[in-house]
Amino acid sequence: MSRIGKKPVELPSGVSASVSGQTVEVKGPKGSQIFNATDDVTIAVEDNAVTVTPRGNSKRARQQWGMSRTIVANMVHGVSNTFKKELEIQGVGYRAQVQGSTLKLNLGYSHDVNFDIPQGITVTTPKPTEIVVEGHDAQVVGQVAANIRDWRRPEPYKGKGIRYKGEYIFAKEGKKK
Structure with a gap:
């Protein structure tokens, strides 16, 4: 179980995220960033937070789970701060x-x-x-x-x-x- 992947990524004020398929776009005051996630994870935006969940119990899905969540968290931090x-x-x-x-x-x-x-x-x-x-x-x-x-x-x-x-x-x- 990924301890990092379990935590949802909170969106601060002024930052918005949208998901279409496996593509996540985060927009904020410093700019916008796009991330294409692998098919091993599911990404959803709900309650002003981005959640990442694995699509199975394979080793690759668990690896991508924590990594994808960290990349999304870095994107959220990057568009609001530097x-x-x-x-x-x-x-x-x-x-x-x-x-x-x-x-x-x-x-x-x-x-x-x-x-x-x-x-x-x-x-x-x-x-x-x-x-x-x-x-x-x-x-x-x-x-x-x-x-x-x-x-x-x-x-x-x-x-x-x-x-x-x-x-x-x-x-x-x-x-x-």
């Missing part, structure tokens, strides 16, 4: 700045890295060593933050690189003579 990932840059001379729809990164390479910001995502740099990624789609925000982090992952000896805010990097001991 998702946010914060990154911090550590290293001498490493910095970032936003120029139009491009994030310019100085990461110790012989050239600057120009990262194109996708549509629907807002990237800001409050300090030259901080990057804030915001948007209404949780999956896209996480993927953009991971793509930025991949340009210079934190290394375990000095800790230089791009890391998520609050991320702990296990420091290794260097060579001994």
Whole structure:
């Protein structure tokens, strides 16, 4: 039994959801999102809440039950608020700045890295060593933050690189003579 799937997704004021077949559309003040559920679950809107139930007792139906409910909950949260990932840059001379729809990164390479910001995502740099990624789609925000982090992952000896805010990097001991 899915503990997550049992809970209905409450719709806050200003957010509406509609279901047609296996397609769920959620509209709110920040925009709208669409999700196509698999045939293993049934989605219904009743009493200002979205409920997800499995269409059988197979393993796949139970897996899709909790996942589909979480995706719908993320959509409801995204159209009423925004998702946010914060990154911090550590290293001498490493910095970032936003120029139009491009994030310019100085990461110790012989050239600057120009990262194109996708549509629907807002990237800001409050300090030259901080990057804030915001948007209404949780999956896209996480993927953009991971793509930025991949340009210079934190290394375990000095800790230089791009890391998520609050991320702990296990420091290794260097060579001994």
